[in-house]
Amino acid sequence: MISVQHLVKRYGSKVAVDDLSFEVDRGEVVGFLGPNGAGKSTTLRVIAGFLGPTSGTVKVAGHDITTESFEARQKLGYMPEAVPHYPEMRVVEYLTFRAELKRVARGERKRAVWDAMGKANVRDVANVVIGHLSKGYRQRVGLADALVARPPLLVLDEPTAGLDPNQIRDVREVIRELGKEHTVLLSTHILSEVEASCSRVVVIAGGKLVAAGTMDEIAKKRRSAGLSVVVRGDLDAALAALRGVEGVAKAAPDAARRTDDGVHAVRCSWQKKLDEASAARATEEAVGALVRAGVFVREASPVKSSLEELFGELTGARAGAGGEEEEGAA
Amino acid sequence: MRSFWPIYKRELFAFFVTPLAWVLITVFLLVQGMHFFLLVDHFASAGQQLSDQTPLQAFFGNTVLLYLVLFLLVPPMTMRLFAEERRSGTIESLMTAPVSSVGVVLAKYAAVVTTYLAMWLPTVLYLVILRQTGDIDWSVAASAYLGVLLVGAGYLSLGMLMSAITKSQFLALVLTATVILALFILGVGEFVTREGTVMHDVCSHVSVWAHMNDFASGVVDSRRLVFYGSLVVLPLFVTVRAVDAWRWG
The missing domain is CATH 3.30.70.250 (Malonyl-CoA ACP transacylase, ACP-binding)
Structure with a gap:
């Protein structure tokens, strides 16, 4: 579903992603793991079509993200890291707007919005103005937004960041559920997140790939x-x-x-x-x-060594080379 | 381009659901109402002595009030278009949906022009009131409103461009106001430069004052149409390029 080949993304002279290659197959739930500033968000933004790659190719469902950006974006539901919404809109208004923007046919729009709200557990706040919602709800509205056009592929940037433990459990539950119908790529800097919800993991640090495979394969690398x-x-x-x-x-x-x-x-x-x-x-x-x-x-x-120690070893050696993650061009 | 309608509707929604639009419209109508009142009062007392001008001409042309209003209203109308979305990050959601940069830019522009027209709409009442006292040349009125639309459309296009090149709404506001003021001052140059010089020609060509005088007296000059057409299209084009450019930042 996603094919990233030799992706390089530079911000001026700073290299955020450096020759990164990996694949995500249909039906997988892949965890994109790395410390803060590893280049996770940048990579996901390139995949989602928000940023252009400096070099390398990214294909989403067979469509190149630079030449067939339109088709690629239609196949993909993206949830940005900060989960930004228009604060003045009600949840149901916002999702209807998003559904229309994502070309859900007029007759199916209501149904699609209702389904997405159900999957993301936000039906109880359907008529609340987004600006009044708590962080956890806003996060889930972002999830509903990603789901609303029923894309085969979901790209979620740190879906549990800033949530309390109960909310984290809920969101993981939702993601596991989504993994049955969608291909999911989710980024996180928390190892247990990957253990809880992913079938495979891609570890990056300093913009470079440091490990990829199933959790068992990664675990074998423990020294x-x-x-x-x-x-x-x-x-x-x-x-x-x-x-x-x-x-x-x-x-x-x-x-x-x-x-x-x-x-x-x-x-x-x-x-x-x-x-x-x-x-x-x-x-x-x-x-x-x-x-x-x-x-x-x-x-x-x-x-x-524990998985946490392994994670530290895999990413720690490179952390100095990559530095802080760029805020992005947004 | 199918992304045009949802964004257009959302922009109008966002504009009218927040107090900003209502405050601007209220201020606008207050100023225009006072303007109209003063004119009517003036014409009522002066009688036939001012036969070279109709109240309509005086309302749209030969008055600083029109530009003052545009100068005060256009920057706050356009400042949020892109700057707000980039500051809050909603631009990321917007641009990762299957939309085109052209569609986004045109939809936002169309929404702000619609709002601008909505602000002017109640002033048609003034014409209705004037009709009580005498005949109105409707083609002159139409030409005057065409002038108002063109000047506004040009300024709004410039304002949107300013909003696209900065993340700060305030900076967008200041930049837009500066450009509008600069255009106006350049136009005033028509009156201070000597006739026949290049500077005079340039100044009179961009003089919004002279333009509105023409439009208000029913003269639709093709030079004006080209000038304001360019003033709309060029910033729009640059805005589309700016939106595309963010991806490579």
Whole structure:
């Protein structure tokens, strides 16, 4: 549904998106993940046809966004980040206006507006002036706006930003529901958001692609962060032995696990930037050192870094290169 | 161009649902009403001594009040057209819908011209009142209103352009007022430059004063039509280009 090839977007001399390529297939719910200022909004604005690409091609449902902008925009429902609306209009007036603008046929307009309001849960405020709505409602009016012409593709820029936890849960529910009928691309800087609602994830940082795949594939990239062992014998001797191993940053009793009868759970973490091969060697040495220290090793299992840590590693290295996200040409 | 109607309707809605339009129309009608009253009063006391001019001519031409009103009303009418949408971000929703830049620009322009005409509409009553006292040359009246429409359309087009090149409504207001004032002052140059010089020709060509005098006495000069046609079309064209240009910012 979306094909982004070698997309570059520059604001003056500042590069916001740098040679980004990814695809979104029909029926997928794809999370577009990256820290603030990674170029997410810029990319989505290009896809939605609001900004022109400096170079590279973007196709929406087979239509090039620069040469067949009209057709592409008709296939796409876009919800901008700040969810701007005309404050003086009532919700139902606004959505009817949007439906007409998006060329919903006159006879179907009422129905389309009503359906979209139902899906986005805003029917109860249909006759309220938008300027009087709370942030959560305005966000959902934006969602209804994106839905109103029943586009096959939805592009949502941070749909849960600024909402309270209950509203976030509601919106995620709505998005999961929408994923059954629409292809969805949603951006977020919150990892759990992706875990909650997406089938696939594209991670960018500093305008560049750093990872893409299903959540499981991404999770495989987690590096080993340390070692968890269960030993029988003298705890202090075990800790001393572990601390003597090269590559170990810290060793301490594992507070989360119960210890009794001279059986101790110990957790040690590797020094930062320890690669996989060194981590494996450090594991061998740690077990050897424990044995030499006269403690019996019952269990030894690698500890993987959390997804949050992985996200930090993937994006952190590039964050300096990209800098702040441009406000846009709007 | 099918995006024309929804945007046109929404612009009119936005204009009349906020107090701005009503305040402007009230001010406009107050000023014009006073103007008309003074004229009628003047003609009633002066009688036939001013035979070279009809009240109609005096109302539309040879008066500073007309320009004062335009100078005060056009900038606030046009300032919000694009500047407000860009400041609040609604332009993003608008331009990501399947609309064309030309459609958006023309719809907004048509809406503001419609509002302008709505402001003038009640002044037709003055003609009806004048008819009580004597005959009215309706073709002269039509020519006068054509002049009012052309001058207004030109200024509104300029105002819209100013709104498209800045995100600040206030700046758009100041720029529009400056351009209108500059055009007017250039026109006044007709009276201070010596006849026969290039400057005099230029000044008299752009002089809104002279134009309105012509229109008010029933003279529809094709030079005027070309001048105001350009004053409408050129800013419109540049506005469309400006709207397209935002995408590459």
